[in-house]
Amino acid sequence: MKEWWSFLFPPPTTCWFCNAPVQANLFAPPVKRLCPVCQEAVQPIGEPVCCVCGRNDFEETSTGVCFDCVRIHEEERVVNRSPVAYTEQVKEWMLLFKYRGKESLAVPMGQWMADVVRAHYARENISLITFVPLHGERLLQRGFNQAEKLADEVGRRLGLPVRSLLVRSRATAYQSKRSRKERLLALQGSVILAEGDWKKQVENQVILIVDDVYTTGTTIRECAKPLRQAGAKKVCSVTFAR
Template sequence: MCGRGFDKAPSTGVCFDCVRIAEEERVMNRSPVAYTDQVAAWVRLFKYRGKEGLATPMGRWMAEVARVHYARENISLVTFVPLHEERLIQRGFNQAEKLADEVGRRLRLPVCPLLVRNKDTAYQSKRTREERLLALGGSVILADGAWKRHVANQVVLIVDDVYTTGATVRECAKPLRQAGVKKVCSVTFAR
């Protein structure tokens, strides 16, 4: 489900991380690269050093992965993990939105800001799995907008930069599913 590779598949065909998550809450994810030290350095340059141009090659790879792995899903639109307003002001841009713009352009799909972060959850990268789950609870809601009536029964692709535990993607999927989205998939640059 999450895109993690493993040498020997459990009998369920689902990795040990995903098997801990209720089936109805799982979100299939795919990533073009593994999260190595070099990849972490690229992500930091992009995210924290303002190298926004990295969105082009990163998004290109992500779009290709999405094209291959989700070919039969009939994705209708692309959205992205939202940043809290304070974080957006601090950083100057939302890295997930930049990646989504590139993915959407390459897949010829509309990119819609469907989600809003309604509380600042601080940096997730420094937290344990349990801390992430607690901090993220209820932190993402549907954005206001005319698009709401058009998402029911659609397949939505969520874009983010890094998939660690999947807590962020699952939190984003909750309000989408409540709005009647048929299926939620995600693509991240690294896993």
């Protein structure tokens, strides 16, 4: 009886990120579950975008590839899509999510990301989801892997299995303040396939890598390398922000 009552008369809806009241039902898409202030601050990414990294603030080339991605060899590129741009407001949400204990933000972020996967990767027949790993030291400091939380939500929304396929072979310093060249050097060879019989599960699969933010794409590409070496048919990625 209580379940029927909740369905017919749902409780007041609040903004996913600031808890302000909003006029939206519980089944509305994430962008509709934001208060006017948060809606004003967020910048959904719409077409046209770079056909590789998914950014929309770029000088379009004849190939549809941004100048950053043009510099990457075609065999190393990983197609990425993200629902929102990495604005100051989104950066604040990430801080709440990763460092201030608001792990519940994985739910709206993951739902938003799952919507993007449905829209952009429908023809790819993704069969397996994995996520960017944290080194053991960083995992102990933070208590959880934000990419894993997002992957679990994306997998739940899409009905796809999530597997911990990758590990960090060494600790790396925070990348946010490093230059592109420094990131490339620091992350090179830092991600390997996890121990276990994963190779058989990876072989001939279309794998989706999940992470929170896409900046230069170096981390995603390093994660794709061992998956491709293990025989993955195709590797693509989704991040919450770009």
